[in-house]
Amino acid sequence: MMNFMINAFDSPQQQGLLTLHGRLYTEQQSNALLANLIRGLDWQTHFVAYGRRFDIPRQQAWYADEGVHYRYSENQMPSQRWVEPLISIKNRVEDIASRSFNSVLVTYYRDGQDHVGWHADDEPELGDSPSIASLSLGQSRQFHFRPKDMGESGYIELHDGELVIMQAGFQQQWQHCVPSQDEIYKPRINLTFRQVVMSRQEGVDSMILDTESPSCN
Numbered sequence: 001m002m003n004f005m006i007n008a009f010d011s012p013q014q015q016g017l018l019t020l021h022g023r024l025y026t027e028q029q030s031n032a033l034l035a036n037l038i039r040g041l042d043w044q045t046h047f048v049a050y051g052r053r054f055d056i057p058r059q060q061a062w063y064a065d066e067g068v069h070y071r072y073s074e075n076q077m078p079s080q081r082w083v084e085p086l087i088s089i090k091n092r093v094e095d096i097a098s099r100s101f102n103s104v105l106v107t108y109y110r111d112g113q114d115h116v117g118w119h120a121d122d123e124p125e126l127g128d129s130p131s132i133a134s135l136s137l138g139q140s141r142q143f144h145f146r147p148k149d150m151g152e153s154g155y156i157e158l159h160d161g162e163l164v165i166m167q168a169g170f171q172q173q174w175q176h177c178v179p180s181q182d183e184i185y186k187p188r189i190n191l192t193f194r195q196v197v198m199s200r201q202e203g204v205d206s207m208i209l210d211t212e213s214p215s216c217n
Ligand SMILES: O=C(O)CCC(=O)C(=O)O
Pocket: 105, 107, 116, 121, 134, 143, 158, 176, 177, 178, 190, 192
């Protein structure tokens, strides 16, 4: 179905933990969405935690239902209410994933220098075994994964317009990252749709380690 490379033995695809769907949007549609989101969203370039400022090697924005928050330790990422075209994209993704989501983390990689380090989306507020739907727009980028118990790593290419579902169990067993790729000059946006469990919103996001953990290159 997809073009992807698997270097890892017993990869998350083989375990059924990463499901690759085809294009949700044509090239023309995703170009328009990419331009609209880059222009229209309110991007964050840093966060503050433990009284310190952490610059992040990418831009991010968090949109969610009223009362749904995303915490970096003591500090909360500014939560914004749903706007178009995020609402239409969410509806489309929910249809394919057959589940609903109350929030989305949108990540803007301006070029190949922007990246995200090794982490798992295993914050307590996402519940014990979250399913997360990840839509890519724009430039293809590598998505690396490795078992948390330090087995072999592997990667797939995430292409424009395509949806990947990180199924229940993936965040518990695997870490992932998007390494920098110096040869890339075009932008990419990734949208990860999540369901925050309202009663468990006090968690600490492991992505705070991005700035201090070894990069995934
Ligand atoms: O950009 C991507 O494909 C992954 C983003 C990511 O790691 C995340 O939202 O947790």
